[in-house]
Amino acid sequence: MRRWLPFPVISAMLLGTWLLLNESLSTGQLLLGGILAVAGSWILVRLEAPSLLFRRLRVILRLGLEVIVDMARSNYRVARLIIRDKPDRTPGFVRIQLKVRSHYSLALLACIVTATPGTSWVAYEPANNVLIIHVLDLVDDDDWGEIIRVRYEGLLKEIFE
């Protein structure tokens, strides 16, 4: 099993992607998609990717829902900022001490930070596990470190680590 399917989750995703792309469940497409899925996971072995294991599906769904809500909210906020263009806006950089370390957590966190307008990923220091983000409007004393830690980090840790 390990030898033939080193990355079962990623293989399943590849197969799902292939079938969605072709909008078909025919034997031919299943076979082609299967070959692609297995070959893809072998390439990942060559790339020495860390193994991926999803712990809890429910946590993933919760994280997804939370991100969608935050995305909608921050879209509205940034759109309002652009239209009004208030002069007392204070953009700035924020340093955040992270607890998660795995590649997959960081990758997903990068997607989340980018998917919420108003925050963008600037730099990550692997030595001391510090993330620097840029915030479009530092409202009052919104503690961004706390926001990232409370909203996402706990869930990410539960999923990947």
Add this chain to the structure above:
Amino acid sequence: MSTIENLPLWAAILISALLVIGSSLALIGSIGLLRFKTFYERVHAPTLGTTMGLFTILAASMLYFSLAQTRPVVHEILIGIFVTTTTPITFMFLVQATLYRDRFEGGDPLAGLSEEQPQVKTPNDP
């Protein structure tokens, strides 16, 4: 396969609303790109189009083609996934390039950045 005239009214209204919301977000994002002054602020503006704007337009597309072809059409989800997972890479490259240039020109924007307070810190350990 039916044409656009055969769409039920509720669907036509919903689809047009989603399209208008999506394209307005993309437009507002482009206006922001013009209005903001520094590069780091400007990076935020186009994300309106690549997040909510993209998703409302994809939802409209899924709804329209599912109704028009009377079968579920959901492969637009893939566009959403691919765009969401690849935009951070582009953005990181852009920001890193700008940071590099700023540092090269002697004005590191991160230089005076205050250290965030560590979570657990015992002051003056004996």
